[in-house]
Amino acid sequence: DAGVTQSPTHLIKTRGQQVTLRCSPKSGHDTVSWYQQALGQGPQFIFQYYEEEERQRGNFPDRFSGHQFPNYSSELNVNALLLGDSALYLCASSLSSGVDLSFYSNQPQHFGDGTRLSIL
């Protein structure tokens, strides 16, 4: 049973460039969330995708955008890279559909190993 996979594992970019990070969810999951984890900090929620649409968004500028494909995989795009975008980007998947959408059916998220993005 494949877990959450992310690619690439490490990426080096320069300021002003654009980057695309990829995530394949755990088998059977349909929801993908992206988090940014700066060095020495806890992860910060960027956004979540379900049914190919952005369902919720954190406090991140429009330079951060995403996409979800019919096979539930997802991409995170960051434009006009800044030095402050250097971080570990984590993808997490969970299951939303086909279950009772009540509080008592909260599905835990499964995380990938992350992509380390370094901006020079």
Place this chain on the structure above:
Amino acid sequence: AQTVTQSQPEMSVQEAETVTLSCTYDTSESDYYLFWYKQPPSRQMILVIRQEAYKQQNATENRFSVNFQKAAKSFSLKISDSQLGDAAMYFCAYNDYYGGATNKLIFGTGTLLAVQP
């Protein structure tokens, strides 16, 4: 807005001993989930234990247990019989339940646990 606070940046424990990691949170909601995640140097965030706010009984998972004090908004993690493999960064997290089956997690800043042989 909900917040999660971990006031212990680093902790150390002797192998086979017990250690408690602290976490406090702030929310106006009555229903929510709390989690402890472990992040070893391999970077993958691993779920250790979770607690449903509506349950008064503290969650346990083998050597890991929590002390959930809802009124005090406190959620500590106790690790018994500590092992070298427990060394990692530990994050406390709150599930911001927003109107539907979303799973937005709000994390604390983490506690780095060292296990001494």
